[in-house]
Amino acid sequence: MSLPILIKNQKVLLIGGGKVALQKAKVLKENKIEFRVVAKEILANISEFCDDIIVKEFEENDLKESIVIDATGNEEITKKLLELKKTKNFLLNVVDKPKFCDFYFMALINRGDLKIGVSSNGASPSVAQFIRDEIKKILPENIEEVLKEKKELRQKGIIDKNLTKLKSKLFLIGAGPGDAELLTIKALKTIKKCDVILYDHLISEEILELVECEKVYVGKEKGKHSKKQEEINEIILDYLKKGKVVGRLKSGDPFIFGRGYEELEAITKEGFNVELIPGISSATAISHLNLPITSRGVSKSFSVHSAHLRGNRVNLDWIEELKKENHTVVVLMGLSRAGHIAKKALEIGIDENYPVAIISNITRKNQKIIKTDIKNLVQHAKKAEKPAILVFGRVVDLKKF
Numbered sequence: 001m002s003l004p005i006l007i008k009n010q011k012v013l014l015i016g017g018g019k020v021a022l023q024k025a026k027v028l029k030e031n032k033i034e035f036r037v038v039a040k041e042i043l044a045n046i047s048e049f050c051d052d053i054i055v056k057e058f059e060e061n062d063l064k065e066s067i068v069i070d071a072t073g074n075e076e077i078t079k080k081l082l083e084l085k086k087t088k089n090f091l092l093n094v095v096d097k098p099k100f101c102d103f104y105f106m107a108l109i110n111r112g113d114l115k116i117g118v119s120s121n122g123a124s125p126s127v128a129q130f131i132r133d134e135i136k137k138i139l140p141e142n143i144e145e146v147l148k149e150k151k152e153l154r155q156k157g158i159i160d161k162n163l164t165k166l167k168s169k170l171f172l173i174g175a176g177p178g179d180a181e182l183l184t185i186k187a188l189k190t191i192k193k194c195d196v197i198l199y200d201h202l203i204s205e206e207i208l209e210l211v212e213c214e215k216v217y218v219g220k221e222k223g224k225h226s227k228k229q230e231e232i233n234e235i236i237l238d239y240l241k242k243g244k245v246v247g248r249l250k251s252g253d254p255f256i257f258g259r260g261y262e263e264l265e266a267i268t269k270e271g272f273n274v275e276l277i278p279g280i281s282s283a284t285a286i287s288h289l290n291l292p293i294t295s296r297g298v299s300k301s302f303s304v305h306s307a308h309l310r311g312n313r314v315n316l317d318w319i320e321e322l323k324k325e326n327h328t329v330v331v332l333m334g335l336s337r338a339g340h341i342a343k344k345a346l347e348i349g350i351d352e353n354y355p356v357a358i359i360s361n362i363t364r365k366n367q368k369i370i371k372t373d374i375k376n377l378v379q380h381a382k383k384a385e386k387p388a389i390l391v392f393g394r395v396v397d398l399k400k401f
């Protein structure tokens with residue numbers, strides 16, 4: 001039988017200078033344990049982890065520490081140590097020889113003050129490591145910060161048993177362009193485990209039908225402006241403080257013109273866990289129409305821009321890219337700025353017949369593509385439905401109708 005305990009401030013003697021000793025030296029160093037090495041030969045790079053190394057054959061009078069690790073693989077040394085144990089007080093670990101060990105190393109997780117050790121009682125270190133790695137996956141990312149907070153309170157004599165920050169979590173879920181089958185498996189699984197889902201007008205009905213928990217609309221309301229980012233953050237925080245798992249559905253990919261990072265930062269700053277699940281962006285979903293964004297000989301690169309800047313300003317900084325040979329430009333939030341775009345393009349000398357596609361509701365049942373050119377862009381943009389992207393480039397000519 002064995003007793004798992006954390007031993008504090010013990011000095012360790014590591015005997016051996018090969019690969020096995022190197023691995024033990026690494027573990028000791030990572031755990032900030034003071035140790036010396038005695039080895040006849042130093043084969044591995046142990047000096048990176050220890051500066052107290054004596055190169056000599058191990059002898060009885062080298063034994064000053066209360067914990068000894070025999071990483072030599074040398075039976076003579078092991079025999080000598082087992083003999084010494086009869087007269088001296090020390091705990092011995094002979095690597096890979098459980099029957100000679102007084103203690104075993106555990107597979108460890110160190111997250112600040114959180115220490116998790118997994119032991120197979122010497123039966124199989126690889127099983128212990130596997131279990132350790134599985135545990136790692138389920139640990140809340142904010143565990144260190146939460147422990148730090150609790151420790152500070154404890155030092156002030158306050159025992160805080162509230163675990164809300166560990167239980168609650170925000171998932172920023174990339175919902176893709178609309179077709180529910182284009183959700184990733186991870187996005188779907190996450191939607192199913194949320195307590196509440198926040199969504200806006202860009203999330204399709206089809207995807208909302210998959211949501212079984214509470215749904216909260218945080219988008220534009222008729223005749224009113226969209227909710228400000230700060231208001232949405234407040235709503236998210238309210239749920240998180242109640243210990244809820246919150247899903248924030250974002251169209252396309254949350255980090256592509258989706259203000260996803262702002263939400264991530266605001267919520268992380270409050271000490272809550274946030275996980276981002278990438279989604280298929282509307283920018284690249286044009287492949288759904290058999291329209292390639294790159295194609296050998298036609299387009300060898302692409303760029304994605306937003307025509308809309310903070311404060312409702314138009315962004316045309318990208319316009320010179322229309323001059324690039326073999327390049328595709330995808331513009332989001334460009335429909336109502338089509339006039340500015342076409343005017344500027346003609347001003348800088350772009351051919352009026354340069355191909356453009358206006359693609360509305362990509363991947364949805366009401367998807368529509370209008371193939372046009374710079375000179376007719378404005379008139380078509382006026383008729384097109386939102387949401388839509390604009391695709392500029394020779395690839396548009398590859399689309400067959």
Ligand SMILES: C[S@@+](CC[C@H](N)C(=O)[O-])C[C@H]1O[C@@H](n2cnc3c(N)ncnc32)[C@H](O)[C@@H]1O
Pocket residue numbers: 177178202250251252253254255256257258280281282283331332333334359360361362363364387388389
């Ligand atoms: C705030 S941005 C969000 C972009 C999103 N994060 C993405 O990766 O697709 C909104 C713009 O994305 C584009 N968009 C989003 N979904 C779309 C869809 N299904 N069809 C066409 N355009 C779409 C439109 O240009 C819309 O104005």
